[in-house]
Amino acid sequence: MSATQPAHDAPATHVVAARRFSCDGGEGALGHPRVWLTIPHDTGWIDCPYCDARYTLAEGAGHDAH
Known part of the structure; x- marks a missing residue:
C-alpha cells in the first residue's frame, strides 16, 4: 500500500473545492464534533477520522503555492 492508495473503501466520498475544509458528519445531532x-x-484525498468519509479535491481546485 502506498500513500496514494487508500487503506479501505470509504462509506462516502465527497469532492471539495478547497484543500482545507471541515467535516461534522453531516447528520445534525447524530453527526460528530466538527474537525478541520x-x-x-x-x-x-483525506479520510475523516470520525466518520471515515473520504474527501477528494475537485479537479483544478486548491492548486496553491504551498
Whole structure:
C-alpha cells in the first residue's frame, strides 16, 4: 500500500473545492464534533477520522503555492 492508495473503501466520498475544509458528519445531532481537515498534496484525498468519509479535491481546485 502506498500513500496514494487508500487503506479501505470509504462509506462516502465527497469532492471539495478547497484543500482545507471541515467535516461534522453531516447528520445534525447524530453527526460528530466538527474537525478541520487539509487534503495533502501528495495523496489528493483525506479520510475523516470520525466518520471515515473520504474527501477528494475537485479537479483544478486548491492548486496553491504551498
